Amino acid sequence: MRGGLRPENAGGAAAVPEPGTRSARLPWAGLLALFTAAFTAVMTELLPAGLLPRMGDGLGVPESRVGFLVTGYAAASFLAAIPLTAALRGLRRRPVLIGALLGFALCNAVTAVSSSYPLTFGARLVAGAMGGTLWAMLAGYASRMVPPEQRGRAIAVVLAGITVALAAGIPAGSALASAVGWRTAFAGVAVLGLAVAAWVRAKVPDFPGEPAAERTPLRRIAAKPGIAPVLAVTLFLLLGHQAVYTYLAPVTERAGIGGTGVVLAVFGVATVAGIWAAGTLADRRLRTSLLVALAATAAALVVLGAAGRSAWVLVGAVALWGAAFGGAPTLIQTTLVNVSGPADADVATALQATVYNAGIAAGSLTGGLVLDHAGAGALAWTGLPLVVAALAVVSLTKIGTAQDS
Numbered sequence: 210m211r212g213g214l215r216p217e218n219a220g221g222a223a224a225v226p227e228p229g230t231r232s233a234r235l236p237w238a239g240l241l242a243l244f245t246a247a248f249t250a251v252m253t254e255l256l257p258a259g260l261l262p263r264m265g266d267g268l269g270v271p272e273s274r275v276g277f278l279v280t281g282y283a284a285a286s287f288l289a290a291i292p293l294t295a296a297l298r299g300l301r302r303r304p305v306l307i308g309a310l311l312g313f314a315l316c317n318a319v320t321a322v323s324s325s326y327p328l329t330f331g332a333r334l335v336a337g338a339m340g341g342t343l344w345a346m347l348a349g350y351a352s353r354m355v356p357p358e359q360r361g362r363a364i365a366v367v368l369a370g371i372t373v374a375l376a377a378g379i380p381a382g383s384a385l386a387s388a389v390g391w392r393t394a395f396a397g398v399a400v401l402g403l404a405v406a407a408w409v410r411a412k413v414p415d416f417p418g419e420p421a422a423e424r425t426p427l428r429r430i431a432a433k434p435g436i437a438p439v440l441a442v443t444l445f446l447l448l449g450h451q452a453v454y455t456y457l458a459p460v461t462e463r464a465g466i467g468g469t470g471v472v473l474a475v476f477g478v479a480t481v482a483g484i485w486a487a488g489t490l491a492d493r494r495l496r497t498s499l500l501v502a503l504a505a506t507a508a509a510l511v512v513l514g515a516a517g518r519s520a521w522v523l524v525g526a527v528a529l530w531g532a533a534f535g536g537a538p539t540l541i542q543t544t545l546v547n548v549s550g551p552a553d554a555d556v557a558t559a560l561q562a563t564v565y566n567a568g569i570a571a572g573s574l575t576g577g578l579v580l581d582h583a584g585a586g587a588l589a590w591t592g593l594p595l596v597v598a599a600l601a602v603v604s605l606t607k608i609g610t611a612q613d614s
Contacts, residue, residue, distance in 0.1 A: 236354050238412040240366045243347055245405045246310060247370025250343050252378045252398045253313050253336050254282050254569075258455050259383035259473055263391045268326045273577040276455050278333050280577070283451075283569035285337025286344070286562060293338065294345040294559035295427060303415040306346055307406045312339035314402030321395035344562040348542040349554030353416060358492070360546065365488030365539045372484040372535050376477025383470040430556045435548035438606040440564045442599045443541055446503065447568025449595030450534060452576035452588060453510065457527075459585040460513070464523040475524055476531035483535025491543045496603070496610055499540045503600040505533035507593060514589035544608055 257264055257279055261272040268275070297305050316336035323329045351363040382394040430436070453460065457476075458469040466472060483502070490498040509530035516522040542558065549557035572592075579591050602608070 235359060235363060235366065236414075237366075239354055239414060240351060240363055242405065242408040242412050243351055243367040244370040244373075245401075245408065246306070246343060247347055247367055248374045248378060249310065249313055249370075249398065249401050249405055250340050251371050251374035252382065252401070253317055254340060255279065255374070255379055255454075256382050256394060256398065258457065259379045259469060260386050260391045260394070261456075261458050263386050267391060268324065268329060270326050272458070273581055274326070276573055276577045276580075278330060279451075279455050280570045280573045281330050282333045282337035282340065283567070283573065285334040286341035286565075287337075287567045287570055288341075288563075289338035290341030290345050290559045290562040291427070293342045294555060297342065297418075298555070299418040299420065301415055301418055302346065302350065303409065303413055305342065306350070306413070307409055309339045309343040309346075310402050310406040310409065312336065313343075314399045314406070317395045317399035317402060321392045321399060341559075341562050344565065345555055345559035348546055348558050350413075350416070352546050352554055354414065361491030361495075361539070361543045362488050364543050364546065365484060365491060368539045368542065369484045369488070371538055372477070372480040374477075376474070376480055378477075380470045380474040380477060383468075383473060387470070425553050425556070427556055427560075430549060430553045431560055433549060433553075433557075435606075435608065436545070436557060436560070438602055438608050439541060439545045439548060440561060441602045442499075442503075442608065443561055444564045444568045445595050445599035445602065446506070446537060446541075447565055448572040448575070449510070449592035449599070450506070451569045451572030452579070452595070453513070453592045455573040456576045456580050456585065456588055459580060460517065460588060461523070463585045464518055464520045466520050466523065472524065472527055476527045479528040479531030480535025483532045483537070484539060487536030487539035491539055495540060495544060495547075496608060498536065499544070499603055499608065500600070502533045502537050502540060503596060503603060505529055506537070507596045507600060509533060510589045510593040510596060514586075514593065517586065517589060 257275050261275045264275045264278075265272050313336060316332045316339070319332040320329055323332065347367050348364050351367040352360045355363040382398070385397065386394045454476075457472060461469050461472045487498060487502075509526045512522060512526040512529070517526065542561070545557055545561055546554045572595075575591060576588055579587050
């Protein structure tokens with residue numbers, strides 16, 4: 210049954226509710242495994258952003274080139290998401306998911322032992338391709354594990370892995386690197402990749418691939434009403450966000466705060482409030498919630514740009530930014546799944562993953578260039594107009610209207 214909610218439960222995974230039924234409980238074991246997969250993906254992608262000076266010393270390159278490890282990862286995800294998703298559509302879903310997680314483990318292990326910047330960069334490119342495949346699957350996978358009335362909550366649980374990675378994972382990785390070296394931090398993420406692959410095998414239901422004759426062509430999915438505005442919001446938001454977030458270490462140093470870990474922790478803890486609010490509101494007030502999140506992100510960047518030399522102002526602005534940005538992935542991906550339908554969610558999310566990672570790659574590249582030529586003080590003003598553009602797209606279109614009440 211194409212795109213249905215009845216998986217073939219190989220491996221003893223929990224059964225999935227039938228369409229139209231109500232379950233008192235979400236399938237927590239499977240959703241938390243996907244949550245941990247999202248956590249692992251964010252750790253793999255963004256850990257270098259918290260380790261710029263240490264990795265630069267270890268690889269013999271300046272901080273801006275360590276930032277380009279984030280750019281390379283994102284660029285590979287951008288290039289790989291659509292072709293890999295299209296090539297793998299006919300395969301069973303769980304083995305593809307496990308393969309991506311094992312790929313993360315291998316690439317992080319290579320990064321942990323490499324002293325060569327080109328080798329490290331190559332490992333990051335391969336990891337980025339794994340990331341493009343994983344992000345194309347997660348929201349659609351979660352939506353297929355629950356009935357429609359629980360879709361927003363299920364996606365929020367899975368994408369909370371992003372929040373926890375930002376709140377605890379990246380700061381913990383930075384602290385671990387300070388104590389025992391950045392290579393140990395990457396080795397830990399490699400072990401995590403192996404562990405979550407085993408968890409997915411045990412607890413996440415398997416879904417059949419799509420027979421070639423039953424697949425909706427990619428161009429028809431891309432042309433569905435509402436897809437283009439969602440992709441535009443994704444692109445503008447990530448461009449603006451990543452131009453600043455990748456280089457939070459020099460932004461923090463400019464305010465006289467000694468360690469990036471504290472500011473990263475503030476950002477991450479604040480995202481907990483954002484993801485909780487998104488999970489609560491995504492099924493009821495989707496459009497309003499998205500507008501508020503984007504407006505608050507823009508306001509935080511204004512404060513950072515205008516008064517970011519003050520340590521207390523910077524911490525407050527980062528907290529607002531974290532809370533606003535924390536819920537954005539859930540709100541945007543819930544909108545995308547609603548527009549595409551769960552049956553075509555993998556391909557729609559692959560399109561979004563391509564745009565998402567284009568935003569990360571271009572944003573981190575732009576931020577690095579701005580940092581080199583204009584300094585950390587110009588970063589917030591670089592990101593602001595891009596976030597405002599995302600807000601304008603939502604304001605001028607009907608994104609989320611059908612879900613708003």
